[in-house]
Amino acid sequence: MSDNPFRPSFGRTPPVLAGRDDLVARFADTFTSGAWAPERTSLIRGLRGIGKTVLLNAIEDAARGAGWFVISETARLDLVDSLTRTVLPRLLREHDPDGLTRHLIGGGISSVSLSTRVAEEHRPEQDLRDQLTRLCRVAADQRVGVLITLDEIHGDVVDQIRPLTIALQHLQREEFDVAFVGAGLPGSIDEVLQDKGTTFLRRATLIELDSLTLDETMRALREPIHTAGRTIAAEALEQAALASRGYPFLVQAIGSYAWAESPEEDEITPVAVRAASRRAHRTMGSNIHAPSLTKLSATDRTFLAAMAHDEGPSRLGDVANRMGVETKYASVYRHRLITAGLIDGAGWGKVEFTLPYLRDYLREHVVASTLQRTAKSTFPKTEPDLRRPD
Template identity: 30%
Template sequence: MSGPANPYRPGAGVPPPVLTGRDDVLARFERVLEEVSSGEGQRPWAVTGARGVGKTVLLLELLQRAEDAGWVTARLEAGPPDSLAAALTRALYVPLRRALARGGERGGALSRLLTVFSAVRVTVDSSGRLSLGVDVDAAAAGAQLDDDAGLHRLLHALGLWVRDEGRAALITIDELDAAAPADITALNRALHLLGQDDLPVPVHVVVTGNPTLLAGLARANPYAERLYVLHQLGPLDDAAAAGALTEPATHLGIRWDPAAVDRAVAESWGVPYMVQSIGSFAWQVRAGESISLPDVDAAVGLALAEARGMHLARWDGSTPAQQAVITALAALGGEAPLAAVAERLGRTERSLGRVRADLVARGVIEGREGRFRFTVPGFAAFVVENR
């Protein structure tokens, strides 16, 4: 079907045409922007949720808002090969160069920050301004900060510099679960120390991870549970899912039939990735200026066939004991009382308590009126067909 380009954006970390259903967390972030700028300390944020729920695109929105407010921003993704310090050094390279190009003065907070980047070649030109060598090896610089206190030194020096400039900084760390345990400990400790300053530096850190992230952080440092403000992202409610489907189309002169919207919302289970995927296929298969119920039915089939990545992530991230429960629940159609799952496995309900709790904590299953079901559509069929 030709016409306006498809506005929907199924994928990983691809911003949707309209970000719906996150008004509360965005309103809280607006307060953080004000309070951190005015020198009030703010606990770092931990944004958690299962894959496909919209953590990365929320981070992108926060980064955009911080940039619009004039903040220095750095976007990190945890995980090999870089340590967090190396990733942060790399991410700060561009803002630092920009600051230097504007004429950073010697001796100020900026040069203190630069000395923390000890491997960064700092040269002073004839006007006494600092400049960064163009051949900076950010990874090598970060590696020198890999001792326990390095990350704290870097964040603190960054904070002093942005405060000096009358600004603030936002650091986002996506998929923190992928970081090395030593890195997680160093981050917790750094944030803990920053939070203890009498005059906290204006640096706000937001990390994301699986629903079990906070438990993992607390294993590294018991105080971590109280260190972070937790934002648990869940599925979109019906109105938000409907808005995510209809608003982008309306802008382009394409109408969703009300019955089609209702069906798409129901079949997506509010999972943002599925909302985008169903929207995208419905857009492709539609025959004219509107999207009908049969369009959505076709789109749902196509979207489920393509949800393999999301399904695999849930399966692969599960322990053998969890996979046994998943397999039993899938064989029961994806929704059943725990007693039925236990019976199928020849186990007692009680003995499954721990596994069930872990699966709920990971966002793989959810409890509803004494029954359990998977949190994403199509997972039961995926497991039956592939396992």
């Protein structure tokens, strides 16, 4: 029997990248076609656990497969310093064999002085644009390009993102083969785009990551199980898919827990899936729901608490009444929560949640709130009854 094939940890690439194949293929084309494409400057927006980092990993793999140089970073306070002092000097030393040849052609140089001169050629500098330009020139000499990915983009580090976007703008104007793909939560991306120094990114292709369809979810569960040497009963597969609501984190968590429920059995049963689903929903609460609420204001949470009283989409007027405020006042928080990606419009005057099982989590933890689904229209609206005794 093989090891558990599922990967419920953040950023870990699952065994089957269901539902993202077309996106990865589009990026792969931009790295091999030699032609400029809109995807070469892209921003991926999505909720926690929707698969942003996993998609970045796949895009980086596609770029490496085409021979491109890849700079994979996370947005942080020392980003520019890390790039100019460590990352770019290392890449330049790795990919610029001509640096050594140029100094050899100079003639009459001892091996000691030669090493010194090569090191000086790629010494750490503070000029980010200059170093990126040199790396792009080296890549062009080898007929490839440079991909920069930036994960977890947020407004607190906009002063680090600003010089990077300015450098990228100049590199594209000089027609270098350079691509940039950033990823972050919806509200964080919007915050960065509002900065005057990041106007270049406002022209980026926005990729909104959604949940998987029912067919994609079943494939993401079924194929790894079969490849690893086990089977899953048809009823169990359907239950697992419906319990996940197509949410990638839940797909991996339910698959992983179901596999571990009775590892000695050849077939994963509905009983194992029900137990796994309950456990996965608790994990979703601590790993996805709780962090999503941390930065909200008290009034934001009150708005969500008011929504939790409904079993489906909430009328804004009802939410305002429960909050004890005017509808106009409640509308301000409606907008804030839509920007944060926690709720969405559900028709005229209505809102609904975007994270699976958030309503249940908030009701349970007395922070009250709710959520419907993020799955596409092909997903059934009914949810499996996991409370049924095993």
